[in-house]
Amino acid sequence: MARGATMRAAFYEGARRFRTGTASVPAPGPGEALLRVRRVGICGTDLHIFQGHLDHRVPRGGVIGHEALAEVAEAPAGSGFTAGDRVVVEPLWFCGACRACRMGGSYLCYNLKVLGVDLPGGMREYWPVPVGRLLKVPAVLGDDHAALIEPLSVATHDVRRARVGTGDAVVVFGGGPIGALIAMVARQKGARVVVAEVNPFRLDMLATLGLQTVGPDQDLVGFVNDWTGGDGADVAFEVTGNPKAVRAMTEVVRVWGTVSIVAIHSEPMPVNLYQMFARELSMHGSRLYAREDWEEAIRLAASGAITLGPLVSRTIPLEALQEGMEQALGGGPVMKLLVDLTA
Ligand SMILES: [Zn+2]
Ligand SMILES: [Zn+2]
Known part of the structure; x- marks a missing residue:
């Protein structure tokens, strides 16, 4: 890559404003590969950024994008990567020294920085990334499908x-991309799964994926009770952030069952703790992913065990980022x- 060349990039200009312009192609630092970005997914976190909720983390003029599929343009000799390799990016920076890092939970690092949020991300043609954060993608996976490896890694985690x-009987509250992926990964593990969702488009999509659903007009707690012969589900995943789901989540789980909190709850919410006590439930949070979750996600996607195609609603050029965010x-x-x- 010739130094001094320019590239297209999208810049965050404050709440509800993205601008696509040009910048110099960055030079990779020591231990970094220069990536030529091919696809970047837009997720809920990006929508929070768009609305200005993360202005304490994302600088004005910053480049977002943390769900990337790219091609290596340049890599350091001996790094195991060479020009032309297709890669996905584990978009995390961690300190390696804090308690979380020392315990093997570097994705929960007390000093964690997310590429595309706290640090520059991939909404640009060229992106320098430490080689330690890259994973190769098998040729069998197309670009659009490979761009979903990041959210699929959330689900495998x-x-x-x-x-x-x-x-196992599994209830997933929320059938957006993450909920649908959790449901498909759980099904692939041999579980039977039901997804609770309110959006009619998403209910149709989930049915297309062969997933059982419960819509807004149905009594979910009653449904799960019948579905499990009165026992309750083994596991419930809360992926909505919605108070109604939070109220119901401890009421659909069996004795010694598990409630997993996947949604980002920025406000405290009422939980039925009587059920938590009476059935001796376990509740835990589930955030981001470890390296093994990425490896499993790549394996599952490449084997065709998880259907990814229908999850991609639309592909847009960088110039349409503003409009895409609004949509x-x-x-x-x-x-x-x-x-x-x-494009
Ligand atoms: Zn994301
Ligand atoms: Zn750390």
Whole structure:
């Protein structure tokens, strides 16, 4: 890559404003590969950024984007990567020295920084990334599908942490991209799964994926009771952030069952702790992912065990980022939006 060349990039200009312009192609630092970005997914975190909720973390003029599929343009000799490799990016910086890092939980580092939030991300044609944060993608996975490896890694992490196994009954509150992926990963583990969702487009999509659903007109607690012969589900995942789901989540789980909190709750919410006590439930949080979750996500996606195609609602060029954010924020008939940096 010739130094001094320019590239297209999208810049965060404050609440509800993205601007696509140009910048110099960055030079990779020591231990970094220079990536040519091909796809970047837009997720709920990006929508929070768009609304100005994360202005304490994302600088004005910052570049967001943490769900990337890219091609290596340049890599340091001996790094194991060479020009042309297709890679996904584990978008985390951690200190390696704090209690979380020392315990093996570097994705929960007390000093964690997320690439595309706290540090510059991938909404640009060229992105320098430490080689330690790259994973190769098998050729069998197309660009659009490979761009979903990041959210799929969230799902493999959530399912692993909740120890979902063969024959388990699993309730997923929320059928957006993460909820749908959790449901498919749990099903692949041999669980039977039901997804509670209110959006009619998403209910249709979940049915297309062969998933059982409970809609807004149905009594979920009654449904799960019948579905499990009165026992309750083995595991419930809370992926909505909605108070009604939080109220119901401890009421659908069996004795010694598990409640997993996946949604980002920025406000305290009432929980039925009587059920927590009476059935001796376990509740835990589930955030981000470890390296093994990425490896499993790549394996599952490459084997075709998880259906990814229908989750991509639309692919947009970088110039349409502003409009794409507005559309995604408006809800309606949208699952995942991808930015195509090659368009
Ligand atoms: Zn995301
Ligand atoms: Zn740390």
